[in-house]
Amino acid sequence: MTERVAASSGRSGRRKRPTMLDVAREAGVALRTVSRVVNEDPTVGAHLASRVQAAITALGYAPDERAQQLRRGTSGTVGAAVRNLADAHPVLSAVDHAAREAGLAVLAMSTEDDEHREREAVMSMCRRRVDGIVIEPIGTSHDYLSGELAAGLPLVAVDRPTGGVEADAVLSDNAAGIGMAYRQLALHGHRRIGYIGDDERIFTGRERAAAFRACVAASGGPLDGMTHPGVFSPARISAALTAVLTGPAPATALITGNVETTIEVLRHLGADAGRVALVGFDDFPLADILRPGLTVVAQNSAVIGRTAIDLLVARSADPARPVQTVTVPVELIPRGSGELPPPD
Amino acid sequence: MTERVAASSGRSGRRKRPTMLDVAREAGVALRTVSRVVNEDPTVGAHLASRVQAAITALGYAPDERAQQLRRGTSGTVGAAVRNLADAHPVLSAVDHAAREAGLAVLAMSTEDDEHREREAVMSMCRRRVDGIVIEPIGTSHDYLSGELAAGLPLVAVDRPTGGVEADAVLSDNAAGIGMAYRQLALHGHRRIGYIGDDERIFTGRERAAAFRACVAASGGPLDGMTHPGVFSPARISAALTAVLTGPAPATALITGNVETTIEVLRHLGADAGRVALVGFDDFPLADILRPGLTVVAQNSAVIGRTAIDLLVARSADPARPVQTVTVPVELIPRGSGELPPPD
DNA sequence: TCAGCGTGAGATAACGTTATCCCGCAAGCT
DNA sequence: AGCTTGCGGGATAACGTTATCTCACGCTGA
Structure with a gap:
């Protein structure tokens, strides 16, 4: 690591930032x-206005938003507590856009998939007196927010509902998505389809696994050994994969319940990726450059984000309105991996 | 899109949030x-403390951070202006971690690769009186910040330097990275290597293209038609690809100058991806599940993020310290695509 | 000529905190 | 006993805004 120190001697010490009073003095007004x-x-x-404007630019004055917020009683900011800022996050992006259009800034914080961090992040947002919070819930209980909710904090859950407290939510249609995936595979001749997904203690894991079981039952396919939800870990995925793809009646097609699982499965399949049909739940940026292209059930992030902000604004306007859960449709994007035929 | 309205009648109207004064009254203290x-x-x-604590929990009091900041004169927040919140952003994640360890919160905003948005985001951070800003610069001129800098705002540029104003910066060793890529390809027998990358008006595009030319010149390889920097667009990438890979003396290997270009090249190559050697500048999450695995020059995001915060904290402590540019080493990660031999 | 009125601009009080100052009270010293 | 010392805790003034009230001024209309 190389450090290069500039020849110049740096800057002068920090001088105090100009306030409105300084501008007033400069312009000779109140x-x-x-x-x-x-x-x-x-x-x-x-005339006076232009004189004041001149003073403002001369001094480089910018109003202190904290003071404005304090005085006005509103912060013009919504908090967004997402699972991981490091990951690609289309919903956050949509929230950002929609919020900006509504004249709101977004304070994004990462919960790192940790219940404790989630709570810390959310409480920090509350201390900043955000006008509302969009949360991708991690913890199973959000009781700690009941006070804030009672005080009228608009809270919108995204992807999963909150636990223990009633709040607006925007969810994807998990059951329909699993149904689409299952039917696509069935349509291409698969009779033994396996599912590997998230822990059923997690809402989406639960919903998707249940939907999968329902699909299998409805179509008369074999259920034994085909359903593998569980805590995410490469070792578990590997074991599940082995269990599903070997034995006397191996699956010829797979549905994976979330992005992490999909990627881990692809990693394990390696060069065999073209030999087993696969539909992943949730799209990701590079799914189209894989070979074969990965067929996915894509969530509509743009609509989810926008809806979240809409709900938040609506509740801001009317804190007493009934709590609402919006389900956003998903879409099957066929790219090849889900259209592979079973081996004969 | 389905809307489900809960049976419960929602919540009571927003009642005012308790203040310190309310707590004082409740506890019967000043x-x-x-x-x-x-x-x-x-x-x-x-004794008194526990009585006050009881009142705090009874009322669900949380201090107003804006008032605290206003009074204390410090915000305990750093702004992070990154190109796109929707993308995976390992540096932002590292900044977040390092900042939290330093007792600072992070206010992340997206510049959307737009000079105007960048300015808006940064000015918004200034109005919030952040204690410093980490910026991934887009615009070529950051003169609008000269006043803030003079006033002592700690500003750290990441990935590219700021333009027009002097500020601390953390950069990757672009030249060394291109050198590694070139040598790796040369080592595996390639003599005609092409480069497709970013616009040379962009700092990294300029540095990497220059380094590539230097490599070719030093190794005595052919330069004509091998260097294709330019504005990012699928059409341009496609044209550049055709130019480099066809003709009497086509390139047998490629270096791509940034993630977007790499992905677009892979998209165009499609099933031919295994036929031309490729090293991409910058790693991305799924590079290892491609077939062949993508050889990349990886930037050390963790170190970059941490260094940015370190510089920011250092300047906070001593606004007069000399401006510093830190260059962080990069690493070649061989995964197969860069180790393909040329066709005989 | 003067009441009446609209209009532009200043004084002042909040918003919710923290820092400074000060005071009352109990213990220790001469 | 009188005085200092120390210490817990209360009144009050900031921090940088905006909202409310007030006021001076110039104009119209009878």
Whole structure:
């Protein structure tokens, strides 16, 4: 690691930031008049306004948003507690856009899939007096938020519902998605289909596994040994894969219940990826450049994010409105891996 | 999209959030005493402290951080202006971790690769009086920050330097990375190597293209038609690819200058991906499950993020210290695509 | 000529914290 | 006993805004 120190001697020490009062002095007007100019109050004369503007640019003044928020009583910010800032996050992006359109800034924080961190992040948002929180819940109980909810904090859960407290939620249609995946595989001739997915203690893991079992039951396929939900770990995925793909009646097709599982399965299949049909739940950026292309059930992140902000704004406007759960449709994107025929 | 409305009638209207004064009244002490308890001031008696604590939990009081910040004069927050919140962002994650260890919260905002948005995001951070900003610069000129910098705002550029103003920076060793890629390909027998990368108006595009030219010149290879930097667009990548891989003396190996280009090249190569050797600059999450695995020059995001925060903290402590540029080493990760032999 | 009125701009009080100052009280010293 | 010392804890003034109130001024209309 190389360090290069510039020849110049750096900058002068930090001098205090100009306040509205400084601007007022500079322009020779009253404090309140500067405030009026900043807030574009039409009752201020054009001449005076331009003089104040000049003072503002001369001093490089920028209003202190914290003071504004404190005084106005509103923060113009929504918090977004997502599982991991390091990952690609289309929903966060959609939330960001929708929020900006609604005149709200987004304070994004990572929960790192940890219940404790989630709580820390959310409480930190509360201390910052955000106008609402979009959360991708991790913990199973969000009782610690009941006080805030009672005080009218708009809270919208995304992907999974909150636990223990009632809050608006935007969910994907997990059951329909599993159904699409199953039917696509069945359509291409598969009779023995396996499922590897998330722990059933997790909402989406539970919903998707249940939907899968229902599909198998409805189609008269074999259930034994075909369903493998569980805690995510490469070792478990590997074992599940072996269990499903070997034995007297191995599966010829697989459904994976989330991105992490899909990727781990692909990693394990390696060069055999073209030999077993596969549909993954949830799309990811590079699914189309794999060979064969990965067939996925894609969630509609754009709609999810927008809906979350819509719900949040609606609750802001009317804290007493009934709690609502919106289910967003999913879409099957065939790219090849789900259309592979069974070996004869 | 299905909407389900819960049977319960929602929540009561938003009642005002309890303040320190409410807690004081509840506990029957003075306002200042509550403040002392909240800040764990040891001069408060144990008995009184527990009474105040009880009042705090009874009322569900949480201090207003904006008021604290206003009063204390420090925000305990660093801003992170990254190119796109939707993308996977290992550096942001590292920044988040390092900042948290330093007792700082992170306010992440997306610049969407847009100069105007970048400025908006950064100014918004300034209005929130963040204690420093980590920026992945987009614009070529950051003059608009000169006032803030003069006022002592710690600013650390990541990946690319700022333009027009002097600021600390953490960069990857682009030249060394290109050198590693080139040598790896040369080692495996390639004599005609092509480069497709970013626009040379972008710092990294410029540095990497220059390093590539230097490599070719040093090794006595052919330069004509082998270097294709330019604005990112699928059409341009496609044209560059055709230019490099066809003609009388086609390249047998490629170096791609950034993730977007790498992925677009892979997309175009499709089933031919195994026929041309390829080393990509910058790693990405799924590079290892491609077939062949993608050989990459990986930047050390963890070190970059941590260094950025270190520089930021250092400048906070001493605003007059000389401006510093840290270059972080990169690493070649061979996964197969860069080790393919040329066709005979 | 003067009441009446709209209009632009200043004084002042909040918003929810923390820092400074100060005071009352019990213990220890002469 | 009188005085200092120490220490727990309360009043009050900031921090940088905005909202409310007030006021001075110039104009119209009878």
